[in-house]
Amino acid sequence: MARCAGCTPEVRYAEVNDVAFVHVRQPSEGPWALFTMTQMPNGKYTFQSDNGRYLARCNNCVVGSLQPDVAMMHETNPDSPWAQWDVVQLGGGASGDESAAAEERITIDGTEVLTGAVQVTLQWNAPVDLDLFVTDPNGDEVSYINTSVPSGGVLDVDARASCAATPETVENIVWQTNPPQGTYGVRVNYYTACDEGPVPYTATLRRGGQVVETWTGTLNVGESADHTFMAQ
Known part of the structure; x- marks a missing residue:
């Protein structure tokens, strides 16, 4: 799902013509496919x-639509009830407290x-910015640039972005269930030295x-290291 500007010419409110369409294959294709939840x-x-x-x-906002209600990027107030959604995970999970209880967590x-x-x-022990990238067998990469992929992989923890003054030196990428079978690629990149070596x-x-x-x-600033593993 992604925002599409001007893709539906016959709208009732000409100043807002951003409709939600399913037209982007990968989230990395553009910012219009990325939403802040x-x-x-x-x-x-x-x-x-x-x-x-x-x-x-948006009710009756698209002229000639077969259904009266369409999804548009037109609301400026998040408190509006028509801008609020229930998020339900298929297979018995749900958003909120139920899904949080189902998540398994460990401390590293x-x-x-x-x-x-x-x-x-990824773990390290210095006040620098390292980044973790994991590519699934479909060729989709999870990282701070692309925090989730269609196969279910997500960036769970991102640490010390550009020398941010945080104590964490752990990054974590996970497929909680049903990871695709095949070869995965792991890349560790030394992004910013933050006055370290x-x-x-x-x-x-x-x-x-x-x-x-x-x-x-061991990496020097600007260097990367690659590893692979299999999931069956």
Whole structure:
């Protein structure tokens, strides 16, 4: 789903012609496919698009539509009820407290992270910015640039973005359930030195929270290291 500007010419409000269409194959194709999800005090969620407006129901806003209600990026107030949504995970999960209870978490170096069927965790011990990238067998990459992919992989924890003064030196990417079979690629990148030098790192593959494989190395700023693993 993505914002599409001017794709529906016959709208009742000419000043807002951003309709939600299913027209983007990969989230990385443009910011119009990325939404900021925020949970409201009532438990519902809002989705803010790259134009600053919120995804919202719009009644009779598209002339000639077969259905009266369409989804448009036209609302500026997240408190509007038509801009608030229930988020339900198929298969018995749900948003809010129910899904939080179903999530399995472990603590690594003082940071609480999600675990699951496939989990890759990056650890280091210096005030620098390292980044973790994991590519699934479909060629889709999870990272701080692209925080989720269609196969279910998500960036759970991102640390020290551009030398941010945070204590965490852990990054975590996870497929909680049903990871695709095939070869995965892991890349560790030394993004910013933050006035430091070479940095040792450890990247760990876990399945169901149990360590399966560990990779270690030392990087200089600007360098990357690549690793692979299989999921069957």
